[in-house]
Amino acid sequence: MASNPPAPAAPFVPSTQPFGFGPGNDEGQWEEWNPTEESLRTVRGRHRVSRQRGGGLARSSTVLGVGVIAAVGAGGMASANTGKPPVSISLPDLASVAHVFDGGSSAPKGSATALSDVGVSTKDAAQGAKGAGEALRDRIMAQAEVQRVQIDSKAQYATEAAFAQQVGQAAAQAEKDAAAQAQAAKDKAQAAAQKAAEAVKLAKLATQYTLPVVSYTITGTFGQAGSMWSSGYHTGLDFAAPTGTLIKAIHSGTITEAGWAGAYGYRTILTLDDGTELWFCHQSSINVSVGQKVGTGDVIGRIGATGNVTGPHLHLEVHPDGQATGIDPAPWLRGKGLNP
Known part of the structure; x- marks a missing residue:
């Protein structure tokens, strides 16, 4: 392949400008360059960059722009990571720093942009887009809700x-x-x-049961105390009636005793089928005999005043299961449906 010939070297002329760059300057020795047709010819494969006044300013401007962008990025990260409210940092618009990059001599006046809105375009803002700080605030509020x-x-x-x-x-x-x-x-x-x-x-x-006397008066009840009775208290129920008044069998049973019984006078004992003994005492006469079967209401004798008495009456005693000591005849009669 053919190669392009090298460009001729420009002649060196010492600087005579009092304000020019001298030896030891960052940009080196300044020299004057007078272009010729040969020097303006395009060299293939190479790009010539001519030195110009103000080159140091352009390079410094580039460094400044990179520093500004780094500061913006660091501020955004701090706003998003720390969780603190975003600090409003004024950032010049790109239009305001364009002269740094294009070598302009005058800087147009630009607007300041809050750090929380960095990265949000005008179109996004119009559609409701929010910066990092606002988004963080919304997330905190959502979590609280x-x-x-x-x-x-x-x-x-x-x-x-x-x-x-x-x-x-x-x-x-x-x-x-x-x-x-x-x-x-x-x-x-x-x-x-x-x-x-x-x-x-x-x-x-x-x-099935009946009272022993039809017409009577109760003159003595069970348990009354007195010297008239050998036991010290009354052991039966007295039905007072005129002598000769009929005495009837209270219930069906068998005559087990009929005769004289000392203080009881003439006495008849009627034993029921359940073993209960009924004593009929002080009779004037007895109309039944031992071993005789009688039914309810049958006449077994007549009221009298024999034995230890003060007047004609029937003394009735009740002895369950033939016990020697009797019980109160009144409740026993009531238990049979009778009301003496």
């Missing part, structure tokens, strides 16, 4: 849980009260049923 919503949700859940617990307790209490009322009603109904059943039973027994 999420936390507030979580706290409100927890408080609402706690309130709903407490309300549900109160409702459950009220329902449980209401159920308990209803159960108690139902049990009370059931018990009352059972008591009424038992009472009705008892009434039916007594009515049925009343057809």
Whole structure:
């Protein structure tokens, strides 16, 4: 390949300018260059850069521009990383520093741009774009809103849980009260049923039992104290009536004794099927004999005043299972549907 011939060297002329660059200057020795046709010819493969006055200023301007851009980048990173509110740093517009790069002598007046808006174009700003500081602020506000919503949700859940617990307790209490009322009603109904059943039973027994005397007056009750009785108290129930008044069998049974019994006078003992003994005392006469079967209402004797008495009456005693000590005849008769 053919190569271009080297450009002729320009003649060296010492500087005679009092303000020119002298030896030891950063730009070196200044020299005058008079272009010729040969020196203006394009050299292939090479780019000639001629020296010019103010070259040092251009190179210094380039360094200044790089420093400004580095400062802007460092400020943006600090604003985004520290989480602190962005500090407004005035940054000259590119138009205001263009003369540094193009060698102009006059600098046009430019506008200052806040650091938080660096990197946001006019079009982005018109569409709602935000700088690093505003974006960080929005993220912090969004996180605070999420936390507030979580706290409100927890408080609402706690309130709903407490309300549900109160409702459950009220329902449980209401159920308990209803159960108690139902049990009370059931018990009352059972008591009424038992009472009705008892009434039916007594009515049925009343057809099987009868009082020993039809017309009478109660003159002595069980347990009365007095010297008239050898035991110190009255052991039976007295039915006062005129001598000769009929005495009837209270219930069906067997005559197990009939005759004289000392202080009891003439006495008849009627033994029921369940073993209960009924004593009929102070009779004026006896109409039955030992071993005789009698039914309810059969005449077994007549009222008298025999034995230890003060007047004619029937002394009735009740001895369950043939015991020597008797019980109060009044409640026993009421248990059979009879009201003495």
